[in-house]
Amino acid sequence: MHPTKKAGRIAGAIYASMVFVGPFSLIYVPNKLIVRGDATATAANVLAHQTLFGFGIIADMAGAVIFISLAVALYRLLSGVSVPWALLMVGFVSVSAAVGFFDTLNNIAALHLFRGGEFLSVFDQSQRDSLGMFFLRLHSQGIFMNELFWGLWLFPFGLLVYRSGFLPSWIGVWLMINCFAYVILSPIALFFPTYYGTAFKLAQPVLFGEIAIMLWLLIKGAKVPELPQRTVASA
Amino acid sequence: MTTGLRERIAEASPRFKARMAGVSYLLGSLTSVFGQMVVLGMLVVPASATATAANILSHESLFRLGFVASLMTVPFHLIWAVLFYGLFKPVNRSVSLLAGFVMLLGCAMWALSSLFHLAPLLVLQGQSSLSAFAPEQLQALALMLFKMNAQAYDIGLVFFGFWCVLVGYLIFRSTFLPRIIGVLEVFAGLGYLTLLWRPLARYLYPYNLALAGPGEISLMLWLLVVGVNDERWKEQASSARDWRS
Numbered sequence: 001m002h003p004t005k006k007a008g009r010i011a012g013a014i015y016a017s018m019v020f021v022g023p024f025s026l027i028y029v030p031n032k033l034i035v036r037g038d039a040t041a042t043a044a045n046v047l048a049h050q051t052l053f054g055f056g057i058i059a060d061m062a063g064a065v066i067f068i069s070l071a072v073a074l075y076r077l078l079s080g081v082s083v084p085w086a087l088l089m090v091g092f093v094s095v096s097a098a099v100g101f102f103d104t105l106n107n108i109a110a111l112h113l114f115r116g117g118e119f120l121s122v123f124d125q126s127q128r129d130s131l132g133m134f135f136l137r138l139h140s141q142g143i144f145m146n147e148l149f150w151g152l153w154l155f156p157f158g159l160l161v162y163r164s165g166f167l168p169s170w171i172g173v174w175l176m177i178n179c180f181a182y183v184i185l186s187p188i189a190l191f192f193p194t195y196y197g198t199a200f201k202l203a204q205p206v207l208f209g210e211i212a213i214m215l216w217l218l219i220k221g222a223k224v225p226e227l228p229q230r231t232v233a234s235a
Numbered sequence: 236m237t238t239g240l241r242e243r244i245a246e247a248s249p250r251f252k253a254r255m256a257g258v259s260y261l262l263g264s265l266t267s268v269f270g271q272m273v274v275l276g277m278l279v280v281p282a283s284a285t286a287t288a289a290n291i292l293s294h295e296s297l298f299r300l301g302f303v304a305s306l307m308t309v310p311f312h313l314i315w316a317v318l319f320y321g322l323f324k325p326v327n328r329s330v331s332l333l334a335g336f337v338m339l340l341g342c343a344m345w346a347l348s349s350l351f352h353l354a355p356l357l358v359l360q361g362q363s364s365l366s367a368f369a370p371e372q373l374q375a376l377a378l379m380l381f382k383m384n385a386q387a388y389d390i391g392l393v394f395f396g397f398w399c400v401l402v403g404y405l406i407f408r409s410t411f412l413p414r415i416i417g418v419l420e421v422f423a424g425l426g427y428l429t430l431l432w433r434p435l436a437r438y439l440y441p442y443n444l445a446l447a448g449p450g451e452i453s454l455m456l457w458l459l460v461v462g463v464n465d466e467r468w469k470e471q472a473s474s475a476r477d478w479r480s
Contacts, residue, residue: 039364084321091313091339098343103350126367133364137357142350145306149346152310190353191299 004077004166005221011073012217015210018066021059026143029056039133040126043114053111057104064100067093071153077222078160089156096149103142110135144189151182154210161213166222171213178209249322249411249469250462256318257458263311264451267345270305270352271388274298279381284374287381288359298356305388306349309342316342316398322463323405325472334401341394348387354380389430396427399450406454411467416453423450 033049035041046053071093079086113120113132120128154175162172181203189196274297280286291298316338323331355377358365365373399420406417426446429436436443 037364039367084317087317087320087335088314091317091342092310094339095309095313095343095346099346099350102347124367130365130367134358137364138350138354141353141357145346145350145353148306148310187303 002222007073007077008167008217008220008222011070011077012214012219012221014066014070014073015214016218018063018070021063021066025056025059025063029053029059030140034136039129042133042136043129046111046114046132050111053107057107060104060107061101064097067100068097074157074160078157078164081160081164085156085160089153089160092149092153092156096146096153099142099146099149103139103146106135106139106142110139141190144186147182147186147189151179151186154179154182157213158209164222167213168216171209171216174206174209175213178206181206248465250465252318253322253458253462256315256322257455257462259311259315259318260455260458263308263315264455266304266311267308270301270303270308271385274301274304275352275381275385279378281378284378285371287378288374291355291377292359295356302349302352305352306346309346309349312338312342312345312395319402322468323402323409325468325475326405326409328475330401330405334398334405337394337398337401341391341398344387344391344394348384348391351380351384351387354384389436392427393430396424396430399424399427399447403450410471411464412457416450416457419450420454421450423447 029052033042033045033053035045071090075086075090078089110132113128113135116123116125116128123131158172158175158177158179160172161167161175162169164172185196185199185203188199278287278290278294278298278301280290316335320331320335323334358373358377358380368376401424403417403420403422403424406412406420407414409417423446426443429439429443
């Protein structure tokens with residue numbers, strides 16, 4: 001297999017592996033355990049399903065590791081197109097992964113508060129529960145804040161795809177639009193949460209850009225033989 | 236063939252890249268100063284949790300704008316770090332790379348501090364879920380979170396100071412930017428590095444941060460107005476390539 005095609009397939013496979021961790025920690029675990037506005041019920045849920053909650057934390061961290069690996073794989077694939085843009089892509093991903101790692105600390109804090117070791121006995125049960133609930137909410141706010149960086153890295157990524165000549169340029173354009181969708185969704189989630197559901201639904205077609213590039217890389221890899229022609233044509 | 240492609244795309248002139256670095260420098264500094272110093276300076280009353288809480292709840296939009304500004308400073312700093320890496324690679328590749336990584340850590344720190352910047356609003360508005368606490372307790376918690384934001388931001392500034400020292404050295408060793416700006420930039424960095432030890436930083440305040448003015452402003456203006464000397468940059472880039480091969 002041609003090295004470029006192979007690098008594309010590897011990046012696609014790493015991208016696809018996110019499917020196993022993202023929905024689990026972002027949707028399944030919170031839906032199952034968090035009762036909005038009810039700290040006592042949430043605390044009881046988390047304490048009754050500590051293993052599930054722990055796996056959510058591990059999935060969050062694994063997601064950050066996968067994200068960094070994806071950036072490195074894509075850097076290998078696309079740095080030949082433009083080093084500065086590829087570096088910017090890796091920079092945005094690195095900051096996003098750092099925020100993601102740090103954000104798991106909020107969930108760990110919540111777990112400690114719900115459990116309430118000896119040193120926490122100076123607080124009432126209800127105080128511990130509501131403080132734990134606060135950390136859970138801070139964790140979800142951290143995710144919404146991180147949406148900014150989930151968006152930003154897609155601009156250099158899309159531009160590199162667009163210019164590459166070995167990946168379809170229409171997916172590149174799609175990814176660049178996908179960038180702005182997340183950048184707009186992030187402040188909506190933080191400050192106008194009532195509109196978030198509608199906005200997310202409206203943005204859905206744009207957000208499929210990432211699925212498109214992931215499937216393309218996984219199935220097609222990269223169109224290597226066309227490279228010389230494209231190079232001449234765009235000169 | 237691939238190298239031909241690579242070279243043609245990387246063809247944007249060093250002067251243009253330097254100008255772009257100047258633009259992102261300006262935007263990054265403005266958002267940082269506005270978000271962390273102007274808005275929080277107006278709203279946070281360090282001695283009174285009650286007054287701070289009242290200020291934030293009555294100026295919520297301003298507070299949110301400040302948060303967005305201090306978060307947006309991160310991407311601007313990243314863009315400028317990448318452009319500076321490309322600009323100073325011919326001077327010294329390892330030092331440029333080190334500067335890039337230092338800035339990356341500073342950016343990660345600032346992104347984390349943004350979460351603490353946001354948290355007080357959650358505490359002050361989340362009445363239903365935090366009803367187990369008295370209002371004064373929540374106000375105190377909010378003020379503590381602001382202090383954590385300030386501390387995390389200062390740690391980011393320490394990384395930034397280290398970056399300034401490295402870049403000052405690179406400017407001094409370069410042939411395409413005035414040496415005096417390099418010297419001033421090193422002093423700016425030393426000013427930020429005093430934040431490593433808070434008693435010292437407090438003793439020297441505000442002179443330590445004023446030290447940052449001449450270096451940062453002169454570098455920013457020079458990049459925006461003059462850019463870099465194209466011929467000299469290419470000369471240094473080609474001699475660096477000869478030296479390596």
